Amino acid sequence: MDNTMLYDVAIIGGGPAGYTAGIYASRASLNTVVIEQGMPGGQIATSDMVENYPAIPVISGAELGQKFQEHAESAGVATHYEMVEKLYKLDDGSFALHCGDKQILARTVIVTTGAVPRPAGFEGEETYRGRGVSYCATCDGMFYRGKDVFVVGGGNSAVEEGLYLAKIANSVTMVVRRDEFRAERGLVARLASQENVSIRFNTSIAAVDGGTLLSSITFRDNTTEERYTESYPMGSFGIFVFAGNNPVIDLVEPYVDLGPDGGVLTDELMATRTPGLFCAGDMRSKPLRQIVTAAADGAIAAHAANAYLQY
Secondary structure: OEEEEEEEEEEEOOOHHHHHHHHHHOOOOOEEEEEEEOOOOOHHHHHHEEEOOOEOEEEEEEEEHHHHHHHHOOOOEEEEEEEOOOEEOOOEEHHHHHHEEEEEEEEEEEEOOEEEEEOOOEEEOOOEEEOOOOOOOOHHHHHHHHOOEEEEEHHHHHHHHHHHHHHHOOOOEOOOOOOOOOOOOHHHHHHHOOOEEEEOOOOOEEEEOOOOOEEEEEEEOOOOOOEEEEOOOOOEEEEEEEOEEOOOOOHHHHHHOEEEOEEOOOOOOEEEEOEEEEOOHHHHHOOOOHHHHHHHHHHHHHHHHHHHOOO
């Protein structure tokens, strides 16, 4: 790659939103680049199996990410593996993306840097991520059909996911650090009516342990600070953490407004308050963060970027 290149559209992030935006931008005959710092697919590349993407019943996250990339590149999109360290709006209305000692110039930018699950913070959480600790019931719940699951959280997301898991799992234990739920009363009432759901208030998970998969959980009583450990057959249970998501907004924060969830506020065309700058996918302030919604955002953003360039 030359030290300086000019594109009609530069897309930061090679996940479902980014590569879908690339497909639509390239089909509109725009000179398009996707800049990805890791594996194609973004966060989904770390998922063993994806079972909720329309028309593809079962596929690994890494393979689905690869298919997004292959489709985009077959449409004419260029992929550069770089980390975008800074994004600048230039006086002429275009943008400069700084990638180490390299610079990319673009007439428009679509940022699709996604969101990362907010960890609960217990010992062993990162070690067992994907091996018993999960952050998406609709993504991974089917792996726990007929098993026991623990759901960490007391807000709407945790209760909604607990209700979803109650249809799949043998039992659902809600682990709530306070003495009550923060979720809406109607949701809590629905959860309480489920026969296979139990609730542990004033409780947090302090640590997890096991071998290849989880086999024990250490709980903390938040009233007494007492800790106790429960052991189970390895692989017989899972933990779902719903402590929220942290949208990745560092690059664009000076140029956008943020919503209550920390995500970027856009209009229905994915446009931000900065002309020529669009945000799509999980980094947006939105109620549902899924592969299909990210892809839809990307298509809309590319369409809007093309319209912007025509004026």
